[in-house]
Amino acid sequence: MLKILIRLLIFFVTILIKLSEIWYRARGRESRYFREFIAYKSVLNVTRMSYLAQSSYVYWVFNPETIQLLNKLVEIRYVDYYEFLENKAFLRIYLLYDIDFNPPYKFTKLLFNEYSRVYISYEKLCKLHKYNFNIVCILFTTQGLLTQSEAINEKVGGELICVLYS
Numbered sequence: 202m203l204k205i206l207i208r209l210l211i212f213f214v215t216i217l218i219k220l221s222e223i224w225y226r227a228r229g230r231e232s233r234y235f236r237e238f239i240a241y242k243s244v245l246n247v248t249r250m251s252y253l254a255q256s257s258y259v260y261w262v263f264n265p266e267t268i269q270l271l272n273k274l275v276e277i278r279y280v281d282y283y284e285f286l287e288n289k290a291f292l293r294i295y296l297l298y299d300i301d302f303n304p305p306y307k308f309t310k311l312l313f314n315e316y317s318r319v320y321i322s323y324e325k326l327c328k329l330h331k332y333n334f335n336i337v338c339i340l341f342t343t344q345g346l347l348t349q350s351e352a353i354n355e356k357v358g359g360e361l362i363c364v365l366y367s
Contacts, residue, residue, distance in 0.1 A: 207254035240266035252304040306365040322358040
């Protein structure tokens with residue numbers, strides 16, 4: 202029963218995201234930044250809800266903005282892998298679980314918002330990495346999407362998209 206409710210919640214979240222995208226396009230706020238915002242937020246929300254429903258995979262409509270985020274999520278082992286379906290119109294994202302069917306990260310905090318953006322400098326990233334080894338941050342930088350360790354190696358800061366707690 203709980204799985205059915207969570208799947209219904211995933212369905213309604215997806216519809217709300219699509220409606221908000223239509224609403225912002227109607228108001229003339231369509232921009233590259235907003236397209237990336239919608240793509241990142243929707244993929245992270247749907248995968249997070251699918252982990253709650255303990256699904257083994259989730260289907261998603263192909264969007265070029267999501268591929269870079271999905272590559273990062275595969276790299277940090279948040280999702281197992283993804284594959285293209287039906288002439289690259291859809292994606293099937295396979296989720297990753299441990300032996301006890303627990304997700305790899307216990308908590309996902311989305312910090313990517315159109316109205317309030319959270320920026321983090323290189324120095325703060327170093328402090329965060331020094332004291333917290335059980336979190337992974339994904340940043341939107343001038344060099345594209347980077348994890349916190351990649352951003353520290355490149356010595357850049359950026360805008361936080363999400364924080365994954367293990």
